[in-house]
Amino acid sequence: MVSTPNFTDGTWQIASTLHINGAPFGDILWQNIADQSLVLWQQDGTSTVATDILPSVSDHEVAIVGDFDGDGRADPYLRDQAVGTNKVLLSSTGAITNSASASSIADARAATDLNGDGKDDVIYFINTNANLLIFEMDGASVPGTSSFASGYTTDDTLLAAFDGTDFDTFKSLWFDDSANQFDITNHVDGVRSVTDSFTVNAGNEFVMSGDFNGDGDPDFLYRDATGFDKGSIEVVFTNGTSEIGRAIYDAPSFANIQFEGGGDFDNDGIVELIMRDTVSGELTLMQALPGTTSSQTLTGSDTNDLIDGGDGFDQLFGLGGDDLIFGGDLNDFIVAGDGDDRVDGGDGEDSIFGGDGDDVLEGGIGDDQIIGGAGDDTLSAGNDTDILDGGEGNDLLTAGSFGGDHMRGGPGDDIIRGRGDRGIFEGQDGDDVLFGGTSLDVLFGGNGNDLIIGGLSSDTVFGGGGDDVIFGVDARGESDTNDTLYGGSGSDFFYLGNEDVRFYLGTEFATIKDFSTSTTTGDFLVLEGTSSSYNFVDQGATIEVQQASDSDVLAVIETAASAASVEAKAIYLG
DSSP states (O other), X not given: OOOOOOSSSSSEEEEEXXXXXXXXXXXXXXXXXXXXXXXEEEEEXXXXXXXXEEOOOTTOEEEEEEOSSSSSSOEEEEEETTTTEEEEEETTTTEEEEEOOOOTTEEEEEEEOSSSSSSOEEEEEETTTOEEEEEEEETTEEEEEEEEEOSSOTTOEEEEEEEEXXXXXXXXXXXXXXXXXXXXXXXXXXXXXXXXXXOOOTTOEEEEEXXXXXXXXXXXXXXXXXXXXXXXXXXXXXXXXXXXEXXXXXXXXXXXXXXXXXXXXXXXXXXXXXXXXXXXXXXXXXXXXXXXXXXXXXXXXXXXXXXXXXXXXXXXXXXXXXXXEEOOXXXXXXXXXXXXXXXXXXXXXXXXXXXXXXXXXEOOSSSOEEEOOSSOOEEEOOSSOOEEEOOSSSOEEEOOSSSOOXXXXXXXXXXXXXXXXXXXXXXXXXXXXXXXXXXXXXXXXXXXXXXXXXXXXXXXXXXXXSOOEEESSOTTOOOOOOEEEEXXXXXXXXXXXXXXXXXXXXXXXXXXXXXXXXXXXXXXXXXXXXXGGEEEEEXXXXXXXXETTTOOEEEEXXXXXXXXXXXXXXEEEO
């Protein structure tokens, strides 16, 4: 039974992203783990231009994929591990051909050209003695074999092989179980030497080897497939002998995005990463640029890039495309450029510029400056003191939990959310929504019809131009702190309660600095209950709005002509 391959139901797995169908692009070869059926997606970038059901054999899984006949097309190597039989699905003919068997104590671990004949050979790992068994391949035929000690133990794992010059001379990637690390290993005449060792983030498993930066040397892709950080990836870049940099994507930083693997899907000689939006299912290809522990300048392309600055004082430029950019540690300068970009500044005092497009920009820890630019952007401050400016477009700005932030929406209908320490929030032009945080905030609506909610603290609110709705407290009236409110020009609504709750009971009250009682363009008070619940008392220089039952003062109005004129502008939610 053949169903539709997909990333989500657990029935299908990607067996290869190498060239199989002969077109100059990588393909996605799927295998059903229940019945071993094979389906090939012929790719042109992220577009699947054709779907083929390939011949398959029950109980034979794709163990490795390599070009075993030298025609430039990858051939799946199918193995029944339980009985040791092997078959090769030759892409040139589309037929499955029997190949030499290998004992069930042997695992087919890697395919690479070891003898320079232009045809990949198969490397087996013997589980009982840790020897390597080499199958010389000519299509499905095996003209010769050889064997030698790997230098590892039976608990270790061969993951990839490359740069072969003979059957016992090649480089490879291993997982050393006893040391819990990955080794880049060089076998010369069968003698092992480890040229570099490294670790990856917990939960990340090896996916594939490929040239991710076009330098001709192998790089290694790791992915968290099932853990807490599902869909995160780590690319370790090498010069064939040792690590030279990394690019890391931490999945929780941006919701609904996972990486599924990689392949050369545009025939440029560079392996791209496959990124999937888990909501829309849309696939995106990304090129990875690694950072190091040094300060550096990394410049992306006009396509989609994953740029990880790593440690150091970095300058990172995304240019065009929908980019993922990570500043890493220390103070970074990041320009995302055009496209719908996602930027995480990481630790340090970062300067982040979004550019055109709908960007997601996160400051991380440190005193950051974040500028959105054109487009509907999402800006998030981290801890410490940050400055955020949404720029043009309808933006969402969120303050950090600790540290005072200055957030400015810019032109457009923006949403600005305070969270923790005191902050200064400016809506500027447009119909904006501003929420204060838990400390002493100053909120400016700016021009436009704004909704301003002070939050859980004693706040100062300036409505600005336009017809504004102003809550000095939070919308449920739970804070009851002393707030100072300026409506500005326009007909503004000052909420002293809602249909359920009366605000400012007790010793706290709102001070309204510029209440207008004009019958045509004046302001309004919104109160819970009915008119009989309140008294409007002239105190000479001010008008007080008092609760009739106990004379508690809810608001002090400084600019009204008379108590009667204020009472005439009251709206009751009884």
